[in-house]
Amino acid sequence: MAPLCSVFRRYLKSKGLKYTAERADVLDAIIARDGVFEAEELLLEMRKRGHRVSKATTYRTISLLLEAGIIVQALFDSKQSHYQLIYGKEPRDHMVCMKTGKLVEFQSTELTALRNRICKELGWSPVAHRFQIYAVSPDAPRS
Amino acid sequence: MAPLCSVFRRYLKSKGLKYTAERADVLDAIIARDGVFEAEELLLEMRKRGHRVSKATTYRTISLLLEAGIIVQALFDSKQSHYQLIYGKEPRDHMVCMKTGKLVEFQSTELTALRNRICKELGWSPVAHRFQIYAVSPDAPRS
DNA sequence: GTCGGTGCAAATGCTTTGCATTGAT
DNA sequence: ATCAATGCAAAGCATTTGCACCGAC
Numbered sequence: 001m002a003p004l005c006s007v008f009r010r011y012l013k014s015k016g017l018k019y020t021a022e023r024a025d026v027l028d029a030i031i032a033r034d035g036v037f038e039a040e041e042l043l044l045e046m047r048k049r050g051h052r053v054s055k056a057t058t059y060r061t062i063s064l065l066l067e068a069g070i071i072v073q074a075l076f077d078s079k080q081s082h083y084q085l086i087y088g089k090e091p092r093d094h095m096v097c098m099k100t101g102k103l104v105e106f107q108s109t110e111l112t113a114l115r116n117r118i119c120k121e122l123g124w125s126p127v128a129h130r131f132q133i134y135a136v137s138p139d140a141p142r143s
Numbered sequence: 144m145a146p147l148c149s150v151f152r153r154y155l156k157s158k159g160l161k162y163t164a165e166r167a168d169v170l171d172a173i174i175a176r177d178g179v180f181e182a183e184e185l186l187l188e189m190r191k192r193g194h195r196v197s198k199a200t201t202y203r204t205i206s207l208l209l210e211a212g213i214i215v216q217a218l219f220d221s222k223q224s225h226y227q228l229i230y231g232k233e234p235r236d237h238m239v240c241m242k243t244g245k246l247v248e249f250q251s252t253e254l255t256a257l258r259n260r261i262c263k264e265l266g267w268s269p270v271a272h273r274f275q276i277y278a279v280s281p282d283a284p285r286s
Numbered sequence: 287g288t289c290g291g292t293g294c295a296a297a298t299g300c301t302t303t304g305c306a307t308t309g310a311t
Numbered sequence: 312a313t314c315a316a317t318g319c320a321a322a323g324c325a326t327t328t329g330c331a332c333c334g335a336c
Binding site: 079 | 222
């Protein structure tokens with residue numbers, strides 16, 4: 001599997017765009033987080049490493065990474081966007097604790113199979129899906 | 144099954160709040176739409192019927208209906224919130240066409256069973272879930 | 287020297303809030 | 312009288328955009 005930066009570089013090249021230091025910084029910050037992240041967290045991560053990338057560039061890079069299929073939008077509860085590195089990984093779904101906010105990722109091939117079956121019945125061609133479970137984790141204080 | 148307005152009224156009463164004409168208007172508009180809706184659409188719907196409810200009150204009422212468990216947030220793709228009447232209905236999931244934007248609702252007991260199984264394995268107690276399939280509908284023009 | 291890239295600040299657009307007024311019990 | 316509800320306009324907040332400047336090829 002090609003390293004992420006070359007995947008991104010290749011994508012950019014195909015669009016006549018450049019792989020700049022700022023774009024590399026954003027990608028590095030995403031790799032460092034390795035999980036669900038928000039735009040603001042990337043800014044903090046980069047600052048921590050002494051890199052100053054503007055908010056605008058960060059958002060613009062996130063946008064490119066989405067287009068490239070390297071990251072996807074993940075959670076869907078808050079108003080804020082959450083993203084997640086996806087390239088080279090199995091798609092992951094999320095379970096969120098309604099009391100503690102704890103987030104657990106899981107994957108289920110059964111789910112994908114079910115999705116494909118539902119699509120087939122209706123004559124649609126599946127592309128992707130999102131599944132999020134709201135639940136209470138065992139370590140939540142019982143009310 | 145109790146009519147929606149009494150469910151709402153009962154909820155409000157339990158919180159020491161009132162069932163006002165404006166709140167009734169919002170609920171009526173939601174019932175009239177019968178599907179996924181946005182705040183702005185409710186304002187239009189109400190205007191169409193000659194009711195003037197402010198944007199602020201509409202949002203405040205949506206908030207109360209969410210608390211009451213009468214509606215839930217539905218789609219999760221755009222920045223905008225989408226809601227859906229849920230009380231007295233089976234939870235419904237969504238399939239969105241990536242080319243035409245067409246929206247289809249479906250329900251799957253299998254999905255709920257799968258959700259419960261996943262929770263059980265991890266020791267969590269399931270409360271709710273959301274599932275959205277991204278696909279291409281058969282009536283989309285092939286690229 | 288032409289394009290794209292960047293940062294800044296301003297704009298956007300949905301949603302929320304502060305506040306003065308109004309209404310119900 | 313008290314307590315909540317309403318409408319308006321202003322504020323919030325994540326995200327996007329316009330613009331001037333910079334740099335690579």
